[in-house]
Amino acid sequence: MAAQSIKLALMPGDGIGLEVMAAAEQVLAALRDHYQLPLSWEQLGWPSTGWHREHGQMMPDDGLEQLKRNGYDALLLGALGDPGPANDPERYRLSDxxxxxxxxxxRKGLDLWACERPARLLPGAPQYLADPRAREVDMLVIRENSEGEYINQGGRLRAGSIDEVASQLEIFTRRAAERIIRHAFERAQERQRRRKHNGETRDYQCDRDRIATAQVCLITKRNAQPHWGDMYTEVFDQLAGEYPGVGVHHELIDAACMKFVQSPWQFDVVVASNLHGDILTDLAAVLAGGLGVAPSCNINPADKTLPALFEPTHGSAPDIAGQGIANPTAMLLTTAMMLDWLDLGKAAEALRNAVAQDMQSTDSKQRSTEEITHTILRRIRESA
Structure with missing residues (x-):
């Protein structure tokens, strides 16, 4: 892809999304100039609450078709949501x-069935666990994005009455289970090769009483939800036979949350359902320094004909929006993930290194979005 023209759609969204997107756009321009990248982009005013204010909806009716028709290779999103303060009736407010x-x-319209959120504690990032081994946190949580608990099947009967009944169905298919679990094994192998190339060594305690240098941990709640939990486990065990060099491990969601806090360095690649992955990724982000430094992507690993979606995990933070103090770190690390996806690995590594150096070298003084961005840009120029 890197040899062709690459077209991006930048979607600032709401709140601090506009500020961190401005930082990402400056960084993309600098990387394009320094590395002669075939990049171009357009900035869209939707989806956003501003668009909703004018048009009564978050995006155009044909918004999804526009993204497909305009030939974007990737979408970079800032943040969505602006509930507004409860004591300000004039503030335009929308529910989540x-x-x-x-x-x-x-995610559904572009068939982005895998959500990836890496959690690696970079030097200089806040460390919330006192155990010194917490510095070794380096995991990848992969969340099934297309079905499961968020399929939104169900309804409410006799709403508002004492006899109201609400149903929320979970839908799981073997096809989706196989593709997300296989992707987890493939990513574990890639991470193992990366560590070997970088001269890193890492061992994981796995099921079946052995140690492995790469591991995939499956998360379910099969003791209480046996139908989909057993299906996921059967698929997991079947695919594990195709990857003999990758260790396997299984945890229930509640035990996994506990062990993420007790010993997060014992995890490598974690694969979970939509809801369980949603919970675990926020917890993993805190272990890696907080949502303010946590990148994320929504991808279809098997098909790049439709654009993938990249977004930082933090929200729109309306309480600080417009003050120029939003930290763009998560957005810039997300931008690096996007560049990797677009086969622009050299530029991605330069950006990632610049962000890591900035985090490591700064003191506790709060800096503005502009100050952080200018520091990152300077480090990119120096590295180039």
Missing amino acids: SVSLAPLLTF
């Missing part, structure tokens, strides 16, 4: 079910 709906639209 409305403001965040475009995320599900993109």
Whole structure:
């Protein structure tokens, strides 16, 4: 892909999304110049609450078709949501079910069935666990994005009455289970090769009483939800036979949350359902320094004909929006993930290194978004 023209759609969204997107755009321009990247982009005013204010919806009716028709290779999203302060009746307010709906639209409409969120504690990032081994946190949580608990099947009967009944169905298919679990094994092998190339060594305690240098941990709640839990486990065991060099491990979601805090360095690649992955990724982000430094992507590893979606895990932070103090670190690391996806690995590594150096070299003084961005740009120029 790197030899061809690459077209991006930048979607600032709401709140601090506009500020961190401005930082990402400056960095993309610098990387394009220094590395002669075949990049171009367009900035879209949707999805956003601003668009909703003018048009009564978060995005155009044909928004999804526009993304497909315009030939974008990737989408970079800032943040969505602006509930507004409860004591300000003049503030335009939307519920999360409305403001965040475009995320599900993109994931389903573009068939982005895998959500990846790496959690690696970079030097200089806040360390919330006192155990010194917490510095070794380096995991990848892979979340099934297309079905499961978020399929939104169900309804409410006799709403508002004492006899109201609400149903929320979970839908799981073997096809989706196989593709997400296989992807987890493939990513574990890739991470193992990366560590070997970098001269790193890492061992994981795995099921079947052995140690392995790469591991995939499956998360379910099969003791209480045996139908989909057993299916996932059967698929997991079947595919594990095709990857003899990768260790396997299984945890229930509640035990996994506990062990993420007790000993997160024991995890490598973690694969989970939509809801369980949603929970674990936020917890893993805190272990790696917080949501303010956590990148994320929504991809279809088997098909790059439709654009993938890249977004930082933090929200729109309306309480600090417009003050120029939003930290763009998560957005810039997300931008690096996007560049990797686009086969622009050299530029991605330069950006990632610049961010890591900035985190390691700064003191506790709060810096503005502009100050952080200018420091990153300077480090990129120096490395180039």
